[in-house]
Amino acid sequence: MRTLHEGYFTAGLVADPELARAIDGELKRQREGIELIASENLVSRCVLEAQGSILTNKTVEGAPWRRYYGGAHYADAIESLAIDRARRLFACRFANVQPHSGSNANAGVFLGLLRLGDTILSMDVAAGGHISHGHPATLTGRDYRIVAYGVNRETERVDLDAVRALAHDCRPRMIVAGGSAYPRGLDFAALRAIADSVDAWLMVDMAHVAGLVAAGLYPDPLPHAHVVTTTTYKSLRGARGGMALWNDESLSARINAGVFPGVQGSVMLHAVAGKAACLGEALRPEFALYQRAALANARAMAKALAEQGVRIVTGGTDTTLLLADLSPLGLSGDIAAKALERAGLAVNKNLIPFDTRSPESPSGLRLSSNAGAARGFGVAEFERIAGWIGRILKAPDDDASIAAVRAEVRALCADYPIY
Numbered sequence: 001m002r003t004l005h006e007g008y009f010t011a012g013l014v015a016d017p018e019l020a021r022a023i024d025g026e027l028k029r030q031r032e033g034i035e036l037i038a039s040e041n042l043v044s045r046c047v048l049e050a051q052g053s054i055l056t057n058k059t060v061e062g063a064p065w066r067r068y069y070g071g072a073h074y075a076d077a078i079e080s081l082a083i084d085r086a087r088r089l090f091a092c093r094f095a096n097v098q099p100h101s102g103s104n105a106n107a108g109v110f111l112g113l114l115r116l117g118d119t120i121l122s123m124d125v126a127a128g129g130h131i132s133h134g135h136p137a138t139l140t141g142r143d144y145r146i147v148a149y150g151v152n153r154e155t156e157r158v159d160l161d162a163v164r165a166l167a168h169d170c171r172p173r174m175i176v177a178g179g180s181a182y183p184r185g186l187d188f189a190a191l192r193a194i195a196d197s198v199d200a201w202l203m204v205d206m207a208h209v210a211g212l213v214a215a216g217l218y219p220d221p222l223p224h225a226h227v228v229t230t231t232t233y234k235s236l237r238g239a240r241g242g243m244a245l246w247n248d249e250s251l252s253a254r255i256n257a258g259v260f261p262g263v264q265g266s267v268m269l270h271a272v273a274g275k276a277a278c279l280g281e282a283l284r285p286e287f288a289l290y291q292r293a294a295l296a297n298a299r300a301m302a303k304a305l306a307e308q309g310v311r312i313v314t315g316g317t318d319t320t321l322l323l324a325d326l327s328p329l330g331l332s333g334d335i336a337a338k339a340l341e342r343a344g345l346a347v348n349k350n351l352i353p354f355d356t357r358s359p360e361s362p363s364g365l366r367l368s369s370n371a372g373a374a375r376g377f378g379v380a381e382f383e384r385i386a387g388w389i390g391r392i393l394k395a396p397d398d399d400a401s402i403a404a405v406r407a408e409v410r411a412l413c414a415d416y417p418i419y
Contacts, residue, residue: 203227232274302316305386323366333365
């Protein structure tokens with residue numbers, strides 16, 4: 001007996017031309033433009049195939065080999081593979097690879113280790129923290145008492161003395177380290193000492209630096225934090241999703257239950273397969289070479305932008321992201337981002353520490369070398385990119401200049417094709 005819908009198992013996207021056109025348009029945008037957004041990267045064909053596989057058909061709940069649904073043998077093997085690779089990559093004892101996102105990983109840890117109303121001490125979003133660490137608009141901000149620490153006004157870096165004083169004043173149940181727009185290294189041993197002094201958990205969100213940590217190019221939080229969360233895209237160059245990592249077996253039941261059934265239901269097995277693929281790639285020697293290139297590229301871009309009069313927050317970067325202050329140019333981040341996008345350079349507007357402007361029209365831009373390095377760009381290419389950015393920032397309304405940069409961007413991308 002034939003299926004009731006002709007072509008259901010065979011037609012593909014040709015059956016939905018409107019959707020196909022949009023996907024083709026996005027492919028063209030990625031091929032012909034340069035991605036400089038820190039929360040994005042370019043995955044391998046292997047990751048694409050794993051995440052776009054028939055695993056999307058399978059529903060499983062619970063831990064591998066202890067599922068609530070049948071027919072899970074291969075699902076268990078795939079999730080176990082991802083767990084094993086995560087543990088090997090980060091030299092930790094335990095991993096949960098089920099979170100649908102980094103925010104879900106954070107929420108699961110909070111729910112597993114805290115009680116509603118407990119105090120969390122975390123980095124202020126305005127200083128570079130992430131909204132999932134307690135922004136008032138999120139469930140975390142609603143369900144817990146949030147106390148925020150910032151950065152020193154002069155150095156624009158985390159002031160451990162200030163964090164210590166705040167911790168002893170508010171007595172948090174958890175201290176959260178890591179952010180989405182903080183370009184410098186963190187002293188995790190000192191942060192753990194502060195947490196221990198007030199009997200608090202230390203959670204590190206390393207979403208933006210996980211690849212550097214895996215390559216030994218950024219301080220490793222796992223010897224010091226009670227639990228570490230991360231995304232699996234960004235610097236890990238993989239499937240969109242999150243993970244939680246830890247070493248203390250006594251936390252396992254609480255963290256796992258915080259994720260499922262705490263904040264989410266069934267596993268997105270196709271995403272877990274994509275995570276397994278990217279974690280396998282990260283275990284290979286060439287991954288460390290990629291991370292070294294991305295770090296060198298970010299530093300070269302920061303230096304080249306500074307030479308054009310763009311102020312770099314903290315004066316540089318220890319990561320693959322950097323924060324540019326446009327105030328000296330008399331330009332806002334939203335205007336700059338729109339002009340750069342017209343030139344084929346995708347960036348995001350961002351608050352800078354002590355910003356006097358609104359989040360909708362902030363003073364900064366956040367830039368990253370992750371996707372460009374994945375494409376094969378080196379220091380010379382990022383110096384060119386910085387030159388194009390500087391050119392646009394100095395004349396964001398100059399249509400002829402934007403068109404000329406756009407042509408150069410397309411030419412460079414043609415020399416480094418993707419997919």
